[in-house]
Amino acid sequence: MPQRVVEHIGRVLLGKDREIRLAVACLLARGHLLIEDLPGMGKTTLAEALARSFGLGFKRVHFTSDLLPADLTGIGVLQPASGSFRFQPGPLFSQVLLADEINRASPRTQSALLEAMASGRVSVDGVSHELPRPFCVIATQNGQDQSGTAPLPESQLDRFLMRISLGFPARAAELALLAGQGLGSEALEPLLNPADLEELQRRSAAQRAEPALIAYVLDLVQLSRQAGFNGAPLSPRAAQALLAAARAWSLLEGREYVIPADVQAVLAAVCDHRLDGGEPGSSSSRQLQAGVDGLR
Amino acid sequence: MRRVRRLHWLGLGLLGLQLPGLDTALPLSWGAIALVVLGALKLREARRAAELRRMSLLLLVATGVMAALLPGLGPSLLQVLTTLVALAALLAQELGDGLLPRQLLGRSFRLLAAALPLVLVLFLLLPRLGPVFSVPLNQAARTGLSDRIEPGSIASLVAIDAPAVRIGFEAGQPPAEPERYWRVLVLNRFDGRRWERDAPDPPFRGTRPPLAASRDELWLAEPSRLPLLPWSGRGQPLQSELSVGSAGELINDRPPGERRGYALGATDRTSDWQTAPLSAGAVAAATAFPTGANPRLEGLGAGWASGQSPERRLETARQWFLSQAFRYTLQPGSLSSQAPLDAFLFDTQEGFCEHYAAAFTALMRAAGVPARVVAGYQGGRWVPQLGGGGYLDVRQSDAHAWSEVWLAGVGWQRVDPTGWVAPARINPGLPGSTERRAAETGPLVWLQQQWRGLDLRWTGWVLGFNRQAQAALLERLLGARRDWLGLLLLAAVAFCLAVTLPLLRWGQNRGGVDPLRRELERGLVRLRRLGFEPTAGEDLGGFCARVAADRPELRTPLRRFANLYLAQRFGPPGSAAEQRAARRLLGRLLPRGLAARPDQPETG
Numbered sequence: 001m002p003q004r005v006v007e008h009i010g011r012v013l014l015g016k017d018r019e020i021r022l023a024v025a026c027l028l029a030r031g032h033l034l035i036e037d038l039p040g041m042g043k044t045t046l047a048e049a050l051a052r053s054f055g056l057g058f059k060r061v062h063f064t065s066d067l068l069p070a071d072l073t074g075i076g077v078l079q080p081a082s083g084s085f086r087f088q089p090g091p092l093f094s095q096v097l098l099a100d101e102i103n104r105a106s107p108r109t110q111s112a113l114l115e116a117m118a119s120g121r122v123s124v125d126g127v128s129h130e131l132p133r134p135f136c137v138i139a140t141q142n143g144q145d146q147s148g149t150a151p152l153p154e155s156q157l158d159r160f161l162m163r164i165s166l167g168f169p170a171r172a173a174e175l176a177l178l179a180g181q182g183l184g185s186e187a188l189e190p191l192l193n194p195a196d197l198e199e200l201q202r203r204s205a206a207q208r209a210e211p212a213l214i215a216y217v218l219d220l221v222q223l224s225r226q227a228g229f230n231g232a233p234l235s236p237r238a239a240q241a242l243l244a245a246a247r248a249w250s251l252l253e254g255r256e257y258v259i260p261a262d263v264q265a266v267l268a269a270v271c272d273h274r275l276d277g278g279e280p281g282s283s284s285s286r287q288l289q290a291g292v293d294g295l296r
Numbered sequence: 297m298r299r300v301r302r303l304h305w306l307g308l309g310l311l312g313l314q315l316p317g318l319d320t321a322l323p324l325s326w327g328a329i330a331l332v333v334l335g336a337l338k339l340r341e342a343r344r345a346a347e348l349r350r351m352s353l354l355l356l357v358a359t360g361v362m363a364a365l366l367p368g369l370g371p372s373l374l375q376v377l378t379t380l381v382a383l384a385a386l387l388a389q390e391l392g393d394g395l396l397p398r399q400l401l402g403r404s405f406r407l408l409a410a411a412l413p414l415v416l417v418l419f420l421l422l423p424r425l426g427p428v429f430s431v432p433l434n435q436a437a438r439t440g441l442s443d444r445i446e447p448g449s450i451a452s453l454v455a456i457d458a459p460a461v462r463i464g465f466e467a468g469q470p471p472a473e474p475e476r477y478w479r480v481l482v483l484n485r486f487d488g489r490r491w492e493r494d495a496p497d498p499p500f501r502g503t504r505p506p507l508a509a510s511r512d513e514l515w516l517a518e519p520s521r522l523p524l525l526p527w528s529g530r531g532q533p534l535q536s537e538l539s540v541g542s543a544g545e546l547i548n549d550r551p552p553g554e555r556r557g558y559a560l561g562a563t564d565r566t567s568d569w570q571t572a573p574l575s576a577g578a579v580a581a582a583t584a585f586p587t588g589a590n591p592r593l594e595g596l597g598a599g600w601a602s603g604q605s606p607e608r609r610l611e612t613a614r615q616w617f618l619s620q621a622f623r624y625t626l627q628p629g630s631l632s633s634q635a636p637l638d639a640f641l642f643d644t645q646e647g648f649c650e651h652y653a654a655a656f657t658a659l660m661r662a663a664g665v666p667a668r669v670v671a672g673y674q675g676g677r678w679v680p681q682l683g684g685g686g687y688l689d690v691r692q693s694d695a696h697a698w699s700e701v702w703l704a705g706v707g708w709q710r711v712d713p714t715g716w717v718a719p720a721r722i723n724p725g726l727p728g729s730t731e732r733r734a735a736e737t738g739p740l741v742w743l744q745q746q747w748r749g750l751d752l753r754w755t756g757w758v759l760g761f762n763r764q765a766q767a768a769l770l771e772r773l774l775g776a777r778r779d780w781l782g783l784l785l786l787a788a789v790a791f792c793l794a795v796t797l798p799l800l801r802w803g804q805n806r807g808g809v810d811p812l813r814r815e816l817e818r819g820l821v822r823l824r825r826l827g828f829e830p831t832a833g834e835d836l837g838g839f840c841a842r843v844a845a846d847r848p849e850l851r852t853p854l855r856r857f858a859n860l861y862l863a864q865r866f867g868p869p870g871s872a873a874e875q876r877a878a879r880r881l882l883g884r885l886l887p888r889g890l891a892a893r894p895d896q897p898e899t900g
Binding site: 208209210212213255256257258259260261264289290291292293294295296 | 816820830831832833834835836837838839862863865866867868
């Protein structure tokens with residue numbers, strides 16, 4: 001069933017199976033996704049297709065430097081009839097939120113978003129509002145155009161389970177795109193419903209991870225903390241993220257247990273933005289993977 | 297690395313525990329001490345892996361030296377422990393920090409166990425070396441005995457509560473307490489002040505008396521400087537390096553200074569030295585008396601000499617001693633160097649066994665009776681052992697001196713003047729016995745006594761296997777073909793290796809590496825022979841896919857191998873039978889002859 005989702009989205013985003021798979025894995029692992037790429041690479045398409053395939057509500061916010069936290073969370077609107085305020089939910093109250101160019105917003109707005117991502121609820125005027133479930137933020141940032149941006153600090157990057165970049169499509173895929181063989185994302189029929197997604201998320205968390213596998217994850221994480229390793233040390237949250245992502249990946253592979261290859265498949269997406277402080281195109285995870293014996 | 301160093305320190309500590317037992321008169325002892333001290337200095341600065349490896353080897357060498365010097369049960373156990381620690385350190389270094397301490401210890405144990413057959417063969421068959429390290433004799437004694445007695449020169453005697461001898465009796469029971477006299481030295485030369493040994497017997501020539509056939513007593517004597525060993529004065533030794541001198545001393549041909557275990561047999565017979573008639577020279581030597589050195593003593597003795605039989609003179613002397621106000625004390629104070637025996641007998645009248653024995657023997661000589669001083673041990677405590685039997689525990693504080701008087705028709709007769717003056721000193725069953733013996737209770741003392749008994753038995757078994765026992769064993773094994781010893785030794789060593797190496801392999805298989813992992817290693821070795829090496833960090837699936845890209849004929853078995861292994865390793869565990877079947881299949885998928893038939897397609 002989860003594999004079919006990948007194929008399903010593949011009909012819209014051509015030739016990007018691996019990235020789609022990572023994005024789905026991120027969703028199954030209840031994580032948030034950061035996509036770093038140039039405009040026009042299909043970020044929005046991916047986010048929308050993901051939401052549609054699972055039948056989730058989808059909203060998109062383009063971040064600008066004057067965006068305020070209230071623009072995201074919503075505000076209390078005065079009701080002249082009763083004289084009271086009624087909460088008008090902002091775009092945050094959706095199941096999939098595409099936060100375009102998150103690094104263009106002020107740090108204050110970024111914080112509001114990231115707090116909501118971490119806690120799953122929003123407080124406005126002293127009242128706590130639960131966000132819908134499942135809740136997934138897909139943020140994009142344009143790594144190459146740095147003027148007028150506030151790059152996310154490392155501590156906030158840590159809240160994104162994965163960072164991926166779509167990259168240019170292969171020639172054949174682009175040919176198919178130009179030939180009009182791809183579907184518009186708005187034409188995508190829902191394949192599953194949100195309840196299915198929650199069930200898959202539960203199954204993903206229950207994927208079997210033997211002590212030998214957990215030892216492999218630990219070895220990777222601990223190598224990053226050793227003196228002489230070229231990169232920031234990975235946090236325990238990063239270790240949890242790595243294992244959760246590997247579990248989701250193994251589910252997508254149609255296995256009921258995690259193997260080191262699953263960990264390696266998600267390692268770069270989960271760890272690179274944590275290891276290198278969010279530098280675009282970093283690849284310290286390769287060094288990490290080479291430093292730990294994968295034959296277990 | 298820290299763990300390796302900690303193990304090294306532990307090993308050095310264990311070696312250090314054995315240092316106090318070394319006899320510093322042996323040159324090799326200094327070598328052992330130097331090894332330990334230098335080892336500690338080296339370990340302080342050792343950081344590199346090669347240095348630490350050498351440190352482990354140094355520990356093993358030092359343990360070997362210790363084993364040559366200290367063969368007792370306690371040191372032997374310590375040496376085994378040191379070997380274990382040294383091996384564990386070596387293993388910890390070679391195998392990295394992956395092993396738990398328990399696994400490290402288990403592996404060292406297995407190594408040691410694997411060496412056991414070899415040890416046994418070498419112990420039984422390797423020819424025993426003669427005495428290699430000679431020791432200067434007759435240095436000042438450290439024990440309770442010295443080879444001269446000079447009453448008055450020692451103002452007070454400190455009772456050393458160190459073990460001197462342990463005696464096990466095959467018959468089970470020791471002699472009655474008043475009979476427990478263990479002779480060591482006979483002092484026959486008297487110069488007015490001090491008693492000394494005669495010049496030692498000339499080296500023995502001709503045939504020795506036959507050795508006793510069966511063991512009645514097993515003796516274990518602590519190291520001493522004297523070439524003499526304690527014994528009861530009855531019976532015959534079982535070892536050819538022991539002989540009985542003409543004065544009734546048990547002479548040890550081997551260099552002294554080490555702990556000696558020896559056996560005596562036929563102890564129910566009176567020995568020759570006791571009853572053999574005295575030559576005229578011997579009588580003259582046994583009555584030699586320097587006139588004028590102790591005039592009052594001389595006068596008293598001479599008074600008894602006229603017209604009495606030697607037995608009467610002895611009795612007169614006993615009556616005289618009992619009539620005087622003598623007092624037994626270990627702190628008699630010193631006596632004047634002029635006529636010290638006169639001063640003791642007639643002025644102070646306080647002293648311990650040496651005073652009484654020396655003065656009484658001098659009196660007997662003044663009275664014309666052949667007499668001499670015997671030094672040795674008296675008494676000893678019977679320690680019952682768990683599991684039956686027991687041993688007699690004789691301490692340095694049991695050191696004693698008494699007299700022997702020659703009586704025609706009887707031979708040398710033991711006379712103990714100390715017993716007349718202080719009966720409690722001789723027979724602790726009497727009231728007023730010394731407090732030391734009363735204090736010796738409590739669980740710790742009991743444990744110590746049991747340990748000493750075990751040690752005695754160990755000595756009986758292991759140290760008793762001497763050259764004679766070995767010769768007897770070889771005789772049984774080889775008959776007259778003694779030339780074949782080398783061949784036998786070689787065969788035995790080869791046999792040991794044949795037994796040991798599989799044992800070590802077996803140990804490896806069980807030591808931490810699980811059988812599934814072993815199948816993986818086997819498969820990797822076979823792929824390595826084909827020229828494929830996993831790259832850094834590569835996982836099994838990726839590696840197999842890479843190999844398969846190069847060797848398409850192996851694609852199916854490789855894929856099955858990887859999938860099967862990963863499912864076994866990371867998937868839900870099946871039953872034991874399923875796991876075994878899977879392991880067998882893993883072994884078959886990438887067979888041993890993989891490289892030999894590269895072109896033959898594998899269908900798996």
